[in-house]
Amino acid sequence: MLKIKNLHASVEDKSILKGINLEIKPGEVHAIMGPNGSGKSTLASVIAGKEDYEVTDGDIFFEGQDINELAAEERAHKGIFLSFQYPVEIPGVSVTNFMKTAINETRKAKGLEDMPAKDMLKLIREKAELLEIDRKFLSRSLNEGFSGGEKKRNEIFQMAMLEPKLAILDETDSGLDIDALRIVANGVNKLKSKDNAVLVITHYQRLLDYIVPDFVHVLYKGRIVKSGTKELAHELEEKGYDWIKEEVNA
Amino acid sequence: MNKYTEDDLREELKTKEYEYGFYTDIKSDTFPIGLNEDIVKAISLKKEEPQWMTDWRLEAFKAWKEMTEPEWANVHYAKPDFQAISYYSAPNSKPKYNSLDEVDPELLATFAKLGISLDEQKKLSNVAMDVVVDSVSVATTFKKTLGEKGIIFMSISEAIKEHPELVKKYIGTVVPQKDNFYAALNSAVFSDGSFCYIPKGVHCPMELSTYFRINQAGTGQFERTLVIADEGSYVSYLEGCTAPSRDENQLHAAVVELIALDNAEIKYSTVQNWYPGNAEGKGGVYNFVTKRGLCETNAKISWTQVETGSAVTWKYPSCVLKGDNSVGEFYSIAVTNNYQQADTGTKMIHLGKNTKSTIISKGISAGKSQNSYRGLVKISPNADNARNFSQCDSLLMGNDCGAHTFPYIEAKNKSARIEHEATTSKIGEDQIFYCNQRGISTEKAIALIVNGFSKDVLNKLPMEFAVEAQKLLEISLEGSVG
Ligand SMILES: Nc1ncnc2c1ncn2[C@@H]1O[C@H](COP(=O)(O)OP(=O)(O)O)[C@@H](O)[C@H]1O
Ligand SMILES: [Mg+2]
Numbered sequence: 001m002l003k004i005k006n007l008h009a010s011v012e013d014k015s016i017l018k019g020i021n022l023e024i025k026p027g028e029v030h031a032i033m034g035p036n037g038s039g040k041s042t043l044a045s046v047i048a049g050k051e052d053y054e055v056t057d058g059d060i061f062f063e064g065q066d067i068n069e070l071a072a073e074e075r076a077h078k079g080i081f082l083s084f085q086y087p088v089e090i091p092g093v094s095v096t097n098f099m100k101t102a103i104n105e106t107r108k109a110k111g112l113e114d115m116p117a118k119d120m121l122k123l124i125r126e127k128a129e130l131l132e133i134d135r136k137f138l139s140r141s142l143n144e145g146f147s148g149g150e151k152k153r154n155e156i157f158q159m160a161m162l163e164p165k166l167a168i169l170d171e172t173d174s175g176l177d178i179d180a181l182r183i184v185a186n187g188v189n190k191l192k193s194k195d196n197a198v199l200v201i202t203h204y205q206r207l208l209d210y211i212v213p214d215f216v217h218v219l220y221k222g223r224i225v226k227s228g229t230k231e232l233a234h235e236l237e238e239k240g241y242d243w244i245k246e247e248v249n250a
Numbered sequence: 251m252n253k254y255t256e257d258d259l260r261e262e263l264k265t266k267e268y269e270y271g272f273y274t275d276i277k278s279d280t281f282p283i284g285l286n287e288d289i290v291k292a293i294s295l296k297k298e299e300p301q302w303m304t305d306w307r308l309e310a311f312k313a314w315k316e317m318t319e320p321e322w323a324n325v326h327y328a329k330p331d332f333q334a335i336s337y338y339s340a341p342n343s344k345p346k347y348n349s350l351d352e353v354d355p356e357l358l359a360t361f362a363k364l365g366i367s368l369d370e371q372k373k374l375s376n377v378a379m380d381v382v383v384d385s386v387s388v389a390t391t392f393k394k395t396l397g398e399k400g401i402i403f404m405s406i407s408e409a410i411k412e413h414p415e416l417v418k419k420y421i422g423t424v425v426p427q428k429d430n431f432y433a434a435l436n437s438a439v440f441s442d443g444s445f446c447y448i449p450k451g452v453h454c455p456m457e458l459s460t461y462f463r464i465n466q467a468g469t470g471q472f473e474r475t476l477v478i479a480d481e482g483s484y485v486s487y488l489e490g491c492t493a494p495s496r497d498e499n500q501l502h503a504a505v506v507e508l509i510a511l512d513n514a515e516i517k518y519s520t521v522q523n524w525y526p527g528n529a530e531g532k533g534g535v536y537n538f539v540t541k542r543g544l545c546e547t548n549a550k551i552s553w554t555q556v557e558t559g560s561a562v563t564w565k566y567p568s569c570v571l572k573g574d575n576s577v578g579e580f581y582s583i584a585v586t587n588n589y590q591q592a593d594t595g596t597k598m599i600h601l602g603k604n605t606k607s608t609i610i611s612k613g614i615s616a617g618k619s620q621n622s623y624r625g626l627v628k629i630s631p632n633a634d635n636a637r638n639f640s641q642c643d644s645l646l647m648g649n650d651c652g653a654h655t656f657p658y659i660e661a662k663n664k665s666a667r668i669e670h671e672a673t674t675s676k677i678g679e680d681q682i683f684y685c686n687q688r689g690i691s692t693e694k695a696i697a698l699i700v701n702g703f704s705k706d707v708l709n710k711l712p713m714e715f716a717v718e719a720q721k722l723l724e725i726s727l728e729g730s731v732g
Contacts, residue, residue: 052679073691073692088684089681097698102690105688
């Protein structure tokens with residue numbers, strides 16, 4: 001589904017990703033861990049097509065197609081979704097209105113008519129229930145005055161609405177208390193199927209108890225320095241990152 | 251041009267008058283260019299006005315001659331040559347085009363985007379058309395309903411003839427002839443406009459839209475509107491339309507007077523989309539408008555406006571809160587793009603006790619445009635317990651445009667409570683990327699963000715108008731982020 005080959009990317013002439021290789025197949029859950037500043041969010045943004053980041057070398061294939069030249073919205077239309085580490089506020093635009101626009105724009109790109117209001121309402125109700133989101137919440141301005149946990153839950157609600165093929169969750173667990181974490185993880189697991197894939201970016205093992213990864217990668221200084229199974233996550237939890245750093249720097 | 255003396259002018263006028271046989275041919279459809287007392291008289295004569303109206307115009311003209319064009323606004327433009335304008339042309343001038351094929355395709359494309367029907371497109375772009383049965387019947391039903399309630403809604407020219415006592419009593423009472431340069435000019439030469447009277451205690455059952463009236467007489471360069479809501483009545487009045495108005499007349503100077511008598515309420519909504527000039531800033535309408543409302547006891551006036559057009563806009567819809575407990579509101583969205591310049595805002599004059607005013611202004615600037623808010627809140631010594639809340643928000647798109655806020659406060663009564671809030675924000679790359687990531691294109695993302703920013707004001711518009719206004723905002727900002 002996603003194939004990244006020797007990816008190098010820089011921002012403002014500062015090289016951040018320095019040769020990433022990663023392959024994610026349908027039905028898989030991958031986790032990327034690593035210390036702060038190692039390039040996890042950058043990788044997520046590059047996959048999603050943020051223009052500030054320049055790909056200086058390497059390729060990204062999505063479902064066999066080189067997507068490097070595609071605009072961010074075109075990648076979204078293909079089924080790439082990013083749950084942001086820091087979701088932005090859009091004052092005056094309600095969650096519902098935002099979702100309606102996103103869904104209809106995606107449909108338009110596929111040559112489909114707008115979703116009938118009745119179906120839209122049904123979908124919203126269903127997904128809001130899945131994530132235990134209050135109806136009142138949906139009429140609030142997007143992310144404006146949301147608590148950290150509300151923002152993250154809202155990201156996953158959007159994911160549920162858009163049903164992407166590849167969902168990248170960037171530190172979705174930060175800011176969530178244990179109940180919210182369970183709700184969000186449960187939502188992600190319910191949406192999982194053999195046809196879609198999830199890339200979980202996290203600092204902590206905690207989330208991985210709920211969303212169980214098939215593979216765990218450690219990103220450090222712009223490179224994947226270690227890959228393994230979920231045992232690796234436990235090891236990191238126990239020993240921290242220092243031993244990895246030592247290994248790399250040795 | 252600066253060598254051009256008054257003598258030259260007089261000379262030129264003489265020859266022109268001669269050339270066009272002005273004195274003898276009052277039937278001509280368009281007057282020669284230039285402005286003098288005879289032209290003012292001729293306009294009045296042509297419109298078969300009573301003597302008092304002619305005198306009123308002449309008085310205005312006298313005042314205007316002594317006045318100079320104001321220069322305090324934050325706009326820069328080549329001053330119009332007031333002697334190079336023709337001050338009268340017949341309202342029923344013939345269509346300019348025989349079919350839509352002859353109309354500027356860019357204009358038609360915009361009509362299509364706004365979802366305007368073909369028939370309406372023809373009407374708006376001055377194409378000859380057969381009578382549309384449907385719209386005639388709508389207009390007729392409309393008239394009948396209003397008639398039953400005793401509501402008067404007609405052109406001001408008709409009103410001067412049919413209801414002279416009302417016009418005479420109220421015209422110029424809110425915006426006096428000498429109020430300002432453009433108002434004086436308008437008072438002297440106004441071509442047409444609307445008149446509306448709501449009798450005591452009547453709640454006008456429908457939105458009164460100038461659209462219905464405009465079918466009968468074209469919009470004028472110097473429009474005059476007079477709305478009177480008698481005691482305890484209510485009216486919602488819609489002015490303008492979202493369709494782009496292209497007009498040969500570069501200068502527009504309208505006057506709108508609202509009178510809300512005791513316990514009456516007037517809601518006046520405007521969507522204005524005059525031609526702003528092309529992307530390089532060429533052409534475009536100069537819009538210098540004086541709008542003011544007077545509130546008697548317990549009365550309320552709300553101005554709501556969405557302004558996207560004009561090359562230069564100079565406009566301050568105001569409320570004089572004369573009666574105790576009266577309420578004034580101003581809700582505005584002003585969009586400027588390319589080289590547009592807008593200096594708009596409001597004046598809230600608190601005279602009565604317990605008077606209340608609210609100002610919400612949303613300025614959106616893109617391209618190389620300049621957008622200024624200028625507002626005055628004045629609390630007179632007798633206005634005990636007056637309250638005002640003002641909020642002025644500016645949204646910038648790009649680095650070449652400007653937003654300016656000039657709030658003036660004059661409080662002469664210690665019990666006044668005045669609150670002012672102002673914010674300036676920029677559409678962030680992060681906001682756009684967030685939308686993009688959800689499958690929303692940059693253009694659509696901007697529309698969404700702008701609509702969100704303007705929501706507090708859009709919500710004040712009548713439903714149908716609000717939908718149109720939203721589309722209009724989108725179109726006005728198209729291509730403004732590269
Ligand atoms: N837009 C940017 N401009 C400049 N530096 C950036 C930008 N985005 C990320 N960086 C830098 O790139 C490095 C990796 O950041 P990031 O991808 O956010 O790491 P992580 O998500 O792993 O904590 C950091 O050193 C950060 O300062
Ligand atoms: Mg990060």
